[in-house]
Amino acid sequence: MTVHAALQYGMVVVQGLVGTQAALLFGLAVAQAVLLLLAAPLYSGISRVLRAKFHSRQGPGIWQDYRDLVKLLNRREVIPAKAGLAFRATPYVVLVAMLLVAMSIPAVTDRSPVAATGDLITIIYLFAMARFFYALAGIDSDSMFAGVGASRETTMGVLNEPVMVLSLFTVALMAGSTDLGTVAATIRAGTMPSYAATLMAMLAFGFAVFVEMGKLPFDLVEAEQELQEGPITEYSGRALGLVKWGMALKQIVALSLFIGVFLPFGSAVSLTWLALGVGTVVLLVKLLVAFVAIAFVENTMARNQFLDVSRITFIGAGAAALAFALSLAGV
Amino acid sequence: MIVLGLLAGSVGLYAAGGVGSLLLWRWDTAATWVAGVTAAVAAVLGTGAALQVLLDGGGPSFAAAGPFPFASFVIRFDPLAALLVLVISLVTLAASIFSLSYLRDYAGRGIGVMGFFFNLFAASMVMVAVADNGFYFLLFWELMTLTSYFLVIFDQDRKAVDAGFLYFFITQSFSMLLMVAFLLLFMRTGSLDFAAFRAEKLPVWLASVIFLLTFFGFGAKAGMVPLHIWLPRAHPAAPSHASALMSGVMVKLGIYGIIRVEVDFLGAGVAWWGWVVLAFGAASSVLGVLYALAEHDIKRLLAYHTVENIGIILMGTGAGMVGIATGKPLLASIGLLAAFYHTLNHSVFKGLLFLGAGAVTFSIQTRDMTQMGGLARGMPWTACCFLVGALSIAAIPPLNGFVSEWFTYQALFAAGLGPDVASRLFGPLAAVMLAITGALALMCFVKATGIMFCGAARGQPAAEAQEVPVPMLAGTVLLAGLCVVLGLGAPSIAPVLSRAAGTLLKSGPVPVAAGMLVFPGDPHRAVLSTPLMALLLLGLLALPLLIALVHRGHRVAPRIVPEAWASGYDHNAQMTVSATGFVEPPGFMFSGLYRLRTIQGPVADVLDGSVDVSTKAAAIVEPVWDRTMVRIATRGVQFLGQYLQLMEGGNLRVYCLYILAALGVVLMMVEG
DSSP states (O other), X not given: OHHHHHHHHHHHHHHHHHOTHHHHHHHHHHHHHHHHHHHHHHHHHHHHHHHHHHTTOOOOOTTHHHHHHHHHHTSOOEEETTOOHHHHHHHHHHHHHHHHHHHHSOSSBSSOSSXXXXXXXXXXXXXXXXXXXXXXXXXXXXXXXXXXXXXXXXXXXXXXHHHXXXXXXXXXXXXXXXXXXXXXXXHHHTOOSOHHHHHHHHHHHHHHHHHHTTOTTOTTTTOHHHHTTGGGTTOOHHHHHHHHHHHHHHHHHHHHHHHHHHOOTTSBSSOOHHHHHHHHHXXXXXXXXXXXXXXXXXXXXXXXXXXXXXXXXXXXXXXHHHHHHHHHHTO | OHHHHHHHHHHHHHHHHHHHHHHTTTOHHHHHHHHHHHHHHHHHHHHHHHHHHHHHTOOOEEEEOOSOTTOOEEEEOOHHHHHHHHHHHHHHHHHHHHHHHXXXXXXXXXHHHHHHHHHHHHHHHHHHHHBOBHHHHHHHHHHHHHHHHHHHGGGOSHHHHHHHHHHHHHHHHHHHHHHHHHHHHHHHHSOOBHHHHHHXXXXXXXXXXXXXHHHHHHHHHHTOTTSOTTHHHHHHHSOHHHHHHIIIIIHHHHHHHHIIIIIIISTTOOHHHHHHHHHHHHHHHHHHHHHHHTOOBHHHHHHHHHHHXXXXXXXXXXXXXXXXXXXXXXXXXXXXXXXXXXXXXXXXXXXXXXXXXXXHHHHHSOOBGGGOOOHHHHOHHHHHHHHHHXXXXXXXXXXXXXXXXXXXXXHHHHHHTOSSHHHHXXXXXXXXXXXXXXXXXXXHHHHHHHHHHSSSOSSHHHHTOOOOOHHHHHHHHHHHHHHHHHHHTHHHHHHHHHHHHHHHHTSOOOOOEETTEEOSSOTTTOOBOHHHHHHHHHHHTHHHHHHHHHSGGGGSOOEEESSOOOTTSOOOGGGSOOHHHHTHHHHHHTHHHHHHHHHHHHHXXXXXXXXXXXXXXHHHHHHHHIIIIIHHHHHHXXXXXXXXXXXXXXXXXXXXXXXXXXXXXXXXXXXO
């Protein structure tokens, strides 16, 4: 009940902030978050099917992840005695952080539905929030696999966050604002001073998103082969369902962020029902194309030793540095 | 005038409480309470005075002749000084409440003396912040160093004494630079008053010399790389409530000095000054956090994070100075605002983390993280507060560390907008450094929180840990609450600090907040609303809760299994990730920088060695001194005495003759 009241209060606050249109934008933000939440298992299901096809297997069908989630959510949890509050709270924290990102990024529209949390730094640190709790839960679960997974998760953050910051900073400097909606609108309007730099920044950020999604060869945190799914080893039942859903949401949100900022073509410009409907369909299609492309990349990659990963992520860092240099040169 | 009264009351109470505590040195409990309660009340008074000045946007000054003809006693309570007094008072308040129970650990070891030095330390820091005369500034600066030195060596063991010596050695040698700088200004202006320094227009070369002298002089006290080596030794050696004050507050006076001299006196007129400050800031932040990663001793880890955060503050300061020099008022204001905000935030969360570490040490009597684990079960309140501090320092939104780092990013972004190439290049590169720092700090505090409070206990003391007494919790909870307030209250706090920056720049405040939003001077550039974010995070919790509630999973209570799954083997604590193992990947990936550290080790060893050599040399020199100089002097005196005895014949007439002779000599001198 209090939660509901808080939401309502939030809506009043948003209305007071920017005007009456804000209520519509806020509704859009919630709808966008719910849409991505509901679509997340579909896309992870599609990923599984595509992976099976690459292996010349039949695959479980694209709806399998929904069935898995429902089954898990209905089952009893098993918790190690030494696990504490961090372990229990993390499934919720990860979901909430990712839902807030989903509300704040330009995806269906070419602007941030909630600009007050749609700044590029805020978004990157909301990802960090999920990472903090996810890693902490790994240590808290008292499993050795989870502990190593937690270490890897934070290490990936160290390698990946600078790439995200530099590539987004490059385009933001060219757009003159760190607001992701403004960056997207500038890219869409074609008024970026340097196309080469924008393209390079897109490649760098795309790489960073790929790493963030934990796709091969970067599935090091939840490495099934050597870590039994890393930080989520000890999760079971309802909590496992929520964590799995959170991870699927994180993947689709990261990808939507990439698409929304760098490929905003076709997203809704005005807040009419028609434009929003078209924007939603376009977003879902773009996500599908992206997932298929990612499936091609990840299923043709070999796994690497974890300690070598910094050498691979230097590609992303190099691309971001190149984008920055290009924008400096104004090419 | 009431503000000055509050300030005087605050300083007077600190001093009175300190002396009272010293007088009561025989009665530990009485000394603890006298020192703690007076410090807490004094801190409340100081907070009130500082808030009054910050909210008014300007404060009074006071001048008196003082006993020395060359220096008048001037107090100036401007918003910058008020910010520092606020920082000092808030942390002192929490630390003194904390000390009421914490000092039980030190029973019978001179609590009265500790209270004396602690209170005097706080008082001297307040006076450093408000003194507006070079002589008195340096006087209180030395008093601050001296009192904190005694807190560092309080344990009296070899390690503490060495750390204290290194601390004293480095800060003293670098405060020489400050004296030289002030003397140069004195020669130029003929006055030691800061007002004269402020008014003087210096030639660029002299200003640059003074910049370098004061930047390194104050930088050593702030603990920036490479002058930081004393910091991770000295801060952990002190008792935890004093560590909180040293690491949370005292280093900020180094920052204060840099801003006071470089921005206020010298007007930050040269662009390369700003870049130097920014470069040292970036180096401090990355290296500080990298070295923190490798620590097992929780207090040393926290001390290294002080180096990191000083770096972040210097980045904001440097960006602001570049903005002043290149004529960009927006950049100047946002840079200084970021520095001010992070100064305030860092002292709150670092104070909190040191008090948390102190609570853990109090409970299980070790600072070694490898012997902790699972403390959250025994000490849930301390664990929650420590988690808040960890989230703040890792810049997790919507807490306070995030807000000030957001402003720092925005300052660097504003620098990156150019138009000059140096700004366009170095601004974003510094932002990348900040991103690396942020990610490493996250890793470090996942490690610290996880290894200390989560999972299974590694050892008997950790398994039997008890929650600490209420006063200690009260101090910790106070600071944890402030972390939340300073984060969510950003829309009310940022304008106050922006006005303080505007006063310093003499340019008027830049708008940074409207309603529940904050923005870096221009709402089109970026907006942020931490209160809205908090509301949304809470509101969004409804979705997963709803999902969980409509399914059957919650109807059965979870089954608790005694151990985590270990591939069929017997689970034991040795299997789980250790403090070392957790940070191994960055250790491998950044091995180059860790090599730097092992090279830097010898530098510290050389210093250690020189300490040893000098004490040994003193031991050798003393007998030699004794044999030669002292003996000659005593022999000479004895010899002279024998001859003088001849003059004292005991005959009254001879004495009368002496008097007449003396009178004659005096008369001749007067005539001549």
